[in-house]
Every structure is written in structure tokens, then in C-alpha cells.
Amino acid sequence: MTTITRGRRARSTAAVVLAAAATTAGMIVAAAPAHAADQYIALAVGFVNENPPVTMAGGSGINSTEEGAAMSALTNCSGNGAGHCxxxxxxxxECAAAASNDYGERTGASAATLSAAQSKAKSLLQNQQGAKIIVSGCANGSTPPPPNDPPPPPPAPKLGPTVSFNTVIGGLEAxxxxxxxVSSQCTYATDNFNRSFGLAANSTYDLRIVPAVPRFRNWTVTITCDNGTSTTATTYF
Incomplete structure (x- = not known):
């Protein structure tokens, strides 16, 4: 009897241990993290100016479905001022990039890294003139900083002054x-004659060259100003 009782107690203790182990295992399985859901990134590109060099803008969208990502990208593209997105x-x-060139050719590519996707998209362009990335990003939400605004175009060169002549008593007037x-300090120079004068912005200065003896020939006159402008003219005197 004693032997049977001990056997029953041993079996009972073993069952409790196994039950506890099973419960613990169940808790571990329940706590295991689930796989992250797939994410899609879509890129859309459209035209801002269709005349070469073509200007383009793009948009991106991230969603758990391809359709949702594509719709977001198209909406974003139009919102950025592009047409025909x-x-x-x-x-x-993955990461994705869309590229274009001066002729409006468009390409897209994806890769494990953003830099690889950008490089691949540009390499697919048949013509590399003006090749650039229009939009790029990654499905995990990582996107590059927006490109810096292009530098403003250089200012148009300033126009040099105009000059006309007429004869006056005892000489010549320019x-x-x-x-x-832009107001400036200028110099009037010709053969054996050199004079400095101030020229106010958008104004006319009458320079009298008196006395001056007519020699009845063409004179080449150069007017040079310290605002970077100059003019060369010819007068018969």
C-alpha cells in the first residue's frame, strides 16, 4: 500500500509539473511578436513644363496595398503642381526612386537602399542630359530631405549707357x-581727351567738350563706368 501511494503521489507531482510547463510554453508563444505587415511605396511623376528643358515634379505614397500607395502618390504629385501625373x-x-532628364524621359527603380534605387533609376535613362531624381523614398517611411531650392538665376547683365552727340559753339556735346x-562714376575717353563725371541712375549727363577744334574725321569714344558697364561709340567731328 505504501508503495502504491508513493507511486500515485509521484505521478501526480509529474502531471502538475508538465501542466505548468505547458502553460509557460503557451505564454511564450503568445508573446512572440508578429511579423510586420508589408508596406508599399509608390512614386508618381508629372510635367510642370513640357518644353525642353522639361521640368517635372513628383509625389510619393505609402500604404499597406499597392492601390492605396498609388492613389496617394498621384494625389501628392498633382498637389505639387504637376500635370499628367x-x-x-x-x-x-523597399526603397524607390523616379528620375527624369531634360527631354521628359521618365524612369523608376527600386532597391534595398535609397542610394541604390536612385542610382538605378538614373542609369535607366537613355539620355543623361539633365538627369536628376524627381522623387524618392522608402516603404518604411524613410525619405530623403527635400532638395534645396535651385539657386536663383544670375542677374541679367547691366546695359551700358547710350551716347549721342551734337555740335555746340566752340566744341562738342555728348x-x-x-x-x-545704378548710379556710377564714369570716364569719357577718346584721343587726347579724358574726363570723369558722375552719372545718376536712369539719368542723362550732358558732357560739353569745349573748346574743341573740328578735325573732320571719325572719333572713337569709350565710356566706362564703375558699375561694370561700358559703351563704345563713333562720332564725326
Whole structure:
């Protein structure tokens, strides 16, 4: 009897241990993290200016479905001022990039890293003139910083002053008119004659060359101003 009782107690203790182990295992399985859901990134590109060099803008969208990502990208593309937007590339759990060139050719590519996707998209362009990335990003939400605004175009060169002549008693008069819009100090120079004068912005200065003896020949006159402008003219005197 004693032997049977001990056997029953041993079996009972073993069953409790196994039950506890099973419960613990169940808790571990329940706590295991689930796989992250797939994410899609879509890129769309459209035209801002269709005349070469073509200007384009793009948009991106991230969603758990291809359709949702594509719709977001198209909406974003139009919102960025582009017309005729079209989905260029859709990638799942990867990075993507869309590229274009001066002729409006568009390409898209995906890769494991953003830099690889950008490089691949540009390499697919048949013509590399003006090749650039229009839009790029990754399905995990990582996107590059927006490109810096292009530098402003250099200012148009200032126009040199105009000059006209008329004879006056005892000599010659030059009417010099500023076209640069910037006040400056100028020099009037010709053979054996050199004179400095101030020329206010958008004004005319009458320079009298008196006394001056007519020699009945062409004179080349150069007017040089310290605002970077100059003019060369010829007068018969």
C-alpha cells in the first residue's frame, strides 16, 4: 500500500509539473511578436513644363496595398503642381526612386537602399542630359530631405549707357544716358581727351567738350563706368 501511494503521489507531482510547463510554453508563444505587415511605396511623376528643358515634379505614397500607395502618390504629385501625373514605380518593403532628364524621359527603380534605387533609376535613362531624381523614398517611411531650392538665376547683365552727340559753339556735346539703373562714376575717353563725371541712375549727363577744334574725321569714344558697364561709340567731328 505504501508503495502504491508513493507511486500515485509521484505521478501526480509529474502531471502538475508538465501542466505548468505547458502553460509557460503557451505564454511564450503568445508573446512572440508578429511579423510586420508589408508596406508599399509608390512614386508618381508629372510635367510642370513640357518644353525642353522639361521640368517635372513628383509625389510619393505609402500604404499597406499597392492601390492605396498609388492613389496617394498621384494625389501628392498633382498637389505639387504637376500635370499628367503617372505612377512610375511601386515597391514592397523597399526603397524607390523616379528620375527624369531634360527631354521628359521618365524612369523608376527600386532597391534595398535609397542610394541604390536612385542610382538605378538614373542609369535607366537613355539620355543623361539633365538627369536628376524627381522623387524618392522608402516603404518604411524613410525619405530623403527635400532638395534645396535651385539657386536663383544670375542677374541679367547691366546695359551700358547710350551716347549721342551734337555740335555746340566752340566744341562738342555728348548726351550720356544711364540704362543700368545704378548710379556710377564714369570716364569719357577718346584721343587726347579724358574726363570723369558722375552719372545718376536712369539719368542723362550732358558732357560739353569745349573748346574743341573740328578735325573732320571719325572719333572713337569709350565710356566706362564703375558699375561694370561700358559703351563704345563713333562720332564725326
Amino acid at each position: 503617372a505612377a512610375q514605380v511601386i515597391a514592397k518593403n 548726351h550720356i544716358t544711364d540704362r543700368s539703373g
